[in-house]
Amino acid sequence: MTARIAVVVYPGSNCEHDAVEALTGLGATAQLVWHQTADLVGYDGVVVPGGFAHGDYLRPGAIARFSPVTAAVSEFARSGGPVIGICNGFQILTEAGLLPGALQKNRGLTFLCRPVGLRVESTRSVLTSAATVGELLRIPINHFEGNFTCDVATLDQLRGEDRIVLRYVDNPNGSVDDIAGICNEAGNVVGLMPHPERASDPLLGSTDGLVLLRGFLDGAALAR
Amino acid sequence: MRYDVLVEVRLRPGIADPQGATIERALPALGFVGIADVSVGKAFRFAVEAASEAEAASSASLLAERLLANPVIENSTVTLGGVVVAAAAQPVPAG
Numbered sequence: 001m002t003a004r005i006a007v008v009v010y011p012g013s014n015c016e017h018d019a020v021e022a023l024t025g026l027g028a029t030a031q032l033v034w035h036q037t038a039d040l041v042g043y044d045g046v047v048v049p050g051g052f053a054h055g056d057y058l059r060p061g062a063i064a065r066f067s068p069v070t071a072a073v074s075e076f077a078r079s080g081g082p083v084i085g086i087c088n089g090f091q092i093l094t095e096a097g098l099l100p101g102a103l104q105k106n107r108g109l110t111f112l113c114r115p116v117g118l119r120v121e122s123t124r125s126v127l128t129s130a131a132t133v134g135e136l137l138r139i140p141i142n143h144f145e146g147n148f149t150c151d152v153a154t155l156d157q158l159r160g161e162d163r164i165v166l167r168y169v170d171n172p173n174g175s176v177d178d179i180a181g182i183c184n185e186a187g188n189v190v191g192l193m194p195h196p197e198r199a200s201d202p203l204l205g206s207t208d209g210l211v212l213l214r215g216f217l218d219g220a221a222l223a224r
Numbered sequence: 225m226r227y228d229v230l231v232e233v234r235l236r237p238g239i240a241d242p243q244g245a246t247i248e249r250a251l252p253a254l255g256f257v258g259i260a261d262v263s264v265g266k267a268f269r270f271a272v273e274a275a276s277e278a279e280a281a282s283s284a285s286l287l288a289e290r291l292l293a294n295p296v297i298e299n300s301t302v303t304l305g306g307v308v309v310a311a312a313a314q315p316v317p318a319g
Contacts, residue, residue, distance in 0.1 A: 058291070058292070059294055062291065062294070066291075094296070095294065100296075101296060102294050102296035102297045104239070104240070104297055105242060105243070106242075107240065107242060108242065109242045109243065109246060147240075149239065149296065149297055150296065151296070174240065
């Protein structure tokens with residue numbers, strides 16, 4: 001059986017179809033799940049996609065945290081289910097407390113939309129499990145608030161526990177320690193600012209996102 | 225009783241404030257001199273229906289901490305009728 005993936009849709013999400021397309025291309029069954037849904041039973045993995053959930057009003061992710069589906073995502077994550085948050089999804093996972101830190105406005109105050117170089121720093125997360133440490137990937141970013149920030153103790157913990165999974169080769173947004181993606185302690189929850197689903201077909205200019213999505217689907221198959 | 229509340233949210237000391245810095249850099253060109261330490265934050269005004277001022281302060285503070293501010297990067301102060309009733313302070317940021 002193929003992995004069954006829930007792709008969460010908030011009012012204002014806009015990368016959900018790209019995520020479904022990329023995951024379907026890898027053989028998964030991916031379904032859109034509206035944010036009022038309070039139950040994710042029957043799914044093997046969850047994607048919180050990019051966009052502007054609830055218009056990014058107040059702060060990106062601040063209001064999405066109170067959507068019923070976010071509580072269900074938290075429960076799914078707590079029970080060990082693989083969860084990835086891409087871009088706005090990463091912001092939502094930090095606001096929901098599933099990942100530490102916060103994503104601030106980019107250094108330089110510009111919206112950034114371009115492919116960037118990434119280095120895989122750890123393969124202990126579900127997203128990077130099929131990649132190799134040191135592997136270089138070229139994947140687009142598309143954000144205004146991607147500048148990862150956390151306190152000193154959290155940064156020490158992330159480093160000490162090998163939870164910084166992706167770093168920018170050339171830091172585009174001012175993120176502390178060049179962080180592009182992190183995971184939780186168990187490695188089943190991952191947030192990243194770059195969009196692997198937008199690097200999933202030669203037509204898009206890169207297929208480097210596939211190794212990440214494949215790792216996620218492998219994790220989902222194992223979790224079922 | 226209805227209590228008017230002001231919640232101010234600002235970036236914690238040490239968190240980069242590129243908006244404040246950009247405004248400050250533009251000031252001399254506009255003819256403003258002698259202005260320093262510009263920071264940009266948010267202000268929220270709302271009314272709370274509560275039995276007492278203490279109860280209004282407590283629910284406004286909870287709202288400020290749980291929703292209006294992100295404690296990882298922001299501090300908040302809650303003002304009721306012109307008197308600051310709660311200020312949340314946070315640890316020092318990295319990098």
